[in-house]
Amino acid sequence: MIWLTWRQFRPQAVTGLALLAAAAALFLVTGSRMHDSYATALAGCAPMGACDGSTAAARALGAQLSQLQRSYELMFMLLQLLVIAVPAVIGIFWGAPLIGRELETGTHQLAWNQTVTRTRWLAVKLGVVGVAAIAATALLTWLLSWWAGPLDHLGGDRWAAMTFASRGTVPLGYAAFAFALGTTLGLLLRRTLPAMAITLAVFTAVQILMPALIRPHLLPSTTTTYPIDQATTSRFHDFQSTQTDFRFGLPVPKDAWLTSQPPVENSAGQVARVADHLDCLPTGATPQNCLTSATAFPGTTCTRRSATTPRATTGPCSGWRPDSSSPSPAHSSAPASGGSDADRTDPPRNARPRTSQVTRNIVRGARLCVSTSARP
C-alpha cells in the first residue's frame, strides 16, 4: 500500500521537491548576501559597544542597517507570503486529489479490491502525504526563519499577521490544516477541481479571519491603564494625533501582543479631542508635557489602536533601534516627530516591572489591552 501511495504521489512529490529546491536556492543566495552585510555592519558596532551611540560613526552604521532593512523589505514580504501560501498549495495539489481523484475516476474500487483493508488504504495515504506536507512546510519555514533572522532583529514584529503566520510551528499547523481540508473536500465533493477551488477559498478566508477575529481572543487579555502625568509620560514613546484624537506609543512588555488601544480620554471618560488641545500639537512643546501640565485636563490618556510588540531589544545590537526616519515594516504609520526623542532616553523597556503599572495606573475609561502569554 505504501508503494502504491508513493507511486501515485510521485509526480506531485517531484514537482514539490523541484519547487522546494528552487525556493531553497533563492533563500540561500539572497540570504547569505544579506547575512554578510548584516554581520559586517555589526562588526562595526562592536568596538563602540552599541550602534546607537551618538557619534557620527555610530549614526552612519545605524543608517546602514536601516538601509539594509529597507532594501530587503519587499523581498521579505514576498518570502513570508510564500511560506504562508505553501500550505494552501499543498492543500490544493496534494490534499484535494488524494481521495477526490480516486472517487472521480472510480479507481478506489480497484484499490479497495486488492487484499488491503480500506482503513489501511486511508491511513497510509493520509500518513505518507500528510507527513510529506508538514515536512516540506517545515523545511521552508526553517529557511525563512534563518533568512529573516537579521530583519527580525532589526525591527520584526512577532505578532504581525504575516510574521506570526510564517514562523515557528504555525505554518506546520496550517499545512496540516490545509492538507486535511483539501482531502476532506475531495472526499465530500468526489470531484478534484471543485475541491481544489473550495480549498483555496476556505484556506484564504481562514488566513484572513484567523489573525483578524480569532487569534486576539485565544488568550485572555490584560488591561493596563496609565494616567498621563509627568512620571508616566516620560516612558511613552511616539506621539500621534489623528484628525480628532491623540494616541501615545505606550510601553508594552516583551513577548506581549498589543491588541487594542483606545484614544486618550479625559478624567470624565470622554475622548480628548484634538480641537480642544490645538496647542498640544507637536509644533512647540512636547505633547506629553502639554497634556499633563494642562490643569484643565488632569488624567488624560493617549490612544492608538493597533497590534504591535515591543521593538527588538535583544540580539547582538541590542542598544540600537531604527530612528524615526526608518520605521520598521510593521510599524507603518510614521510616528510624529518628538516621539523619538523621548524614546531615545528610555531605559530598556523590558527591564521595567509590569505589575506596578497595572496596579498603579487606573484611570477611568482609558484602556490599554495587552494580551500576553507570560504572566506578569
Added chain:
Amino acid sequence: MIDFHLDVRSGVAPYQQIVRQVRQALLLGLLAEGDKLPTVKEVVAKLAINPNTVSKAYRELEHLGLAAAKPGVGTFITRSLGHASLTEHGPLQQELRAWMDKARAAGLTAPGIEAMFQNTLRESDEEEK
C-alpha cells in the same frame, strides 16, 4: 482436429450444438476413431464460450459412447459413425433428388421444400435422441 462454431440465435443449447457438430463431423468422415478433440481451453479460446459448456458437451459425447476422456491427455473419439463419406451415398442422394423433383411437381417452391426438409429432419433428430 476440427473447429467448432456456435450459433447463439438458434435456440439450441450451446453444448448440444457442439455434440451435433461432432456427430456431423463423424458422419462426414472428418473425424474418425482415435482422433483427438480440441481441449476445453482451446475451444474456449476460439469461441469465447463457457468452459462448462464444452465440458458438458464432451461428457455428453462420452455418454453417447462417441468419445472418451484420457485424464491429462485429452478427449478422443472412440467410435466412427460414418464408415463411408457422403459422396459414397450416391443412391441416397439420387433418391433425395427424385423426391425433390416430385415436390416441385406437386407445386412446392424452394423455400417450401427447405422448410419441409428442415422440419422432418428436426423431428427425426429429436426422435433419435
Added chain:
Amino acid sequence: MTAILQAHALGKSYGRRQALADCTLELPPGHVIGLVGPNGAGKTTLLKIACGMLAPTTGQIEVLGEQPDGATSQLARVGYVAQDTPTYANLSVADHLTLGARMNPGWDAKLAQARIEQLGLQPRQKAGRLSGGQRAQLALTLAVAKRPELLILDEPVASLDPLARRDFLRHLMESVAEQGTSVILSSHLISDLERVCDYLVVLVSSRVRLAGEVDELLAQHHRIVCARRQESDLPAGLIVISAEHTDRQSTFVVRSEGELPAGDWSAEHLELEDLVLTYLERGAAPGAGAATRPTGAAR
C-alpha cells in the same frame, strides 16, 4: 456444495431512495453466472454489497460462506472488476502489476505476466493511453492474478466495441477454464453474456424473475402457436409466461418441467435473448413476478 452467494431479503437504501430491496438469491458454485436486468434493477448495488464495498441496510448476505465486510480474508478470495473497468491513468501497465503483487499475498506474477504478453500490452505504456478494451483486460488481469475463488464483474463489456467484447470474454473464459473460478457477470443486455453464461439470473426491480442453468432454461421453455384459446385450455403442468392473442391465433411462451407434452400446436425453442426479454417484460408489468421461483435452488 455450498452456495457462492446467498442473499436473504437484502436491501440497500440511500436516504429515501431504494437501490435494492428485498432481494433473495442463492447462487451455486462452479458456474459463470449472468446477472441480467434493466438499468436500475439493483445489479451494481448487489454486486458492490457482495464484494464488501457497500454495507446492506437490511437483510443478510453471505459470499463464499462469509459476510463480506472488507476484511482481508474475504478480499483475497473475491475479485472485483468495477463498471467501466477503472485503472490508474498515470500508472503504467507494469506499475499495475507491481501494485497487484504488493497488495495481494496470493499474487500469481507468472500468470499476470503471461496474460500481459498474450494481450500484447506494452509494460511501459500508461494505462490512461490504453484503449477501452485493453484497459478492461488490464483490470481483468489484476482481478484474476490475485487468484480469487469468485470473480465479480460489473458490466465489464458494456462500453466495449464488439471485437474487444469478444476478446475480453475469451480471456475471461480461458481464465475460468484454467483456474475453475466461479464468475458473476452483470449486464443489461443478455446478448453480451449469452455465449459465456451457463447460469442465468434475471433481476427486475431487485426481484429475481428467473434463475437457473442456461441449458435447462432453454430446454424448459417453448413458444407454442395454436388456434386461439384461453390459457386455461392448455394442459396442466405448463406455466404460461406470456400470452398473445390475435382473432384466430394464440401465441404462448410456456415453461414445462419435463418434456413438452404433444398437442395441436407448433412448438419451438426460444433463443436465450427472447426468453430473457419475455421475463423482463413480464417483470415490468404491474403486479407480476410473484409466481416465479428460482429453479436453481431446486437442484
